[in-house]
Amino acid sequence: MSNSIWRKKPMSAYEADIKNSELKRVLGKWSLTAIGIGAIIGGGIFVLTGTGAHYHAGPALALSFVLAGIGCIFAALCYAEFAALLPVEGSAYAYAYGTIGEFFAWIIGWGLVLEYAMGAMTVAVSWSGYFNKLLHLFGIEIPYYLKNDPFSAATYAKSMGLEHVGWGINLPAFVVTWLVTYILVKGIKEAASANNIIVILKVAAILFVIIVGAFFVNTANWTPFIPAPEMVEHADGSMKEAYGWGGIASGAAAIFFAYIGFDAVSTQAGEAINPKKDMPFAIIASLVICTILYILVSLVLTGMINYKDIVGDALKAPVAYAFDKVGQPWAVFIITAAATAGLISVMLVMMLGQTRVFLGMAKDGLLPNFFRQVHPTFRTPWKSTILVGFLVSVVSAFTPIGVLSDMCSFGTLFAFAMVCLAVLLLRYREPNLERDFKAPALKIVAPLGILTNLFLIFNLDGLAQKLAFGWLLIGLVVYFLYGKPNSNLNEK
Known part of the structure; x- marks a missing residue:
């Protein structure tokens, strides 16, 4: 078994990892919950509500959020059980190593690199867009070649009839990535504090939208709450059926990605004060809190304006558009500022999660020691943090990010499905292990989690699926050339 690709990391090794951890344990349950909220709530809530209502569910988008939340809770419960059982950095990777085997x-x-690193890249580009919009509201314009990658800059110059300078760089995305990298190198306490402040700001902005928007709700816009099915024209000119119960289901798939990120909590086990109790709480609490906020925002939006009026430019910023339509244009400043700040915390958590997964893999010998070196003063994996920051900054500054968001979703959904499978297998293989938290009705929850996430994987963009599978093939080559020969389990 020592040379098998299915060899498992023994539980005693996890206990040694926990005992010998060099990371600072400074995160309580509410700091962990804030990390989950920070990862989940980004700028998407201010966009997906519009597309989900207009193209899929109408006012019943609230039910789509309920359905997507239920789909997530399957994976969340499985993550919570594992996080309490194996409170180590590495997330789904660490869980699979102790239950299914090294290769898996x-x-x-x-695959988690697709979720965290590529997720950070797409968020950096999105942040740049919101930041430029915020500057525009104050009458400040950055030259097009300093806010677009070379390809997008050329396209923009052509569309505007400008003479292209021949180059381009998304400077805001580049700069914000290094700002986040600096915070992460400085220390987990500083990173968590920065995240807590941003989370408070963006939750306050969402509560502002809900409370103030409620005064402008016209209940006639909710009638019928579940519109009769009909064909709706999409931006690409195609006609697709929307509304009805089918629209609620397709809406759930379309807005599912607004929930991505709660699993990032599980990467912080090495820095949690009481991981066995606080990790399950934070994973489930962050998901429940965000689901409630999402439902309320969707109800307010579809109550303020009719879902059929959310078209054209309104789809890009539907919440801001709704406030403008009811005579409150000043709200656009608050919403844009909240989205800009909110995306920084998403980036922070994504890059934080990536370095902790690398740390876990390096501790097991599957990656070079470079990725496990902890700074003597800051107690953070500083070298891998700087490397991740460099890669994210360069890719986001010079690459047009389109299909990468779907690749990010692939990595997330793949991890969700595998965690559901792993926790089910462990229940059968090791029924007597002490579990501080047990996922209820696991025989139902785990299979539903697997099926839900696999279904969503096969509904992703075709090119993204091919690129993601290509990435996994590259991973196989790296594993057999470096990971397997250098694994710590070779010594056993």
């Missing part, structure tokens, strides 16, 4: 764990760890 490697594939998950390699």
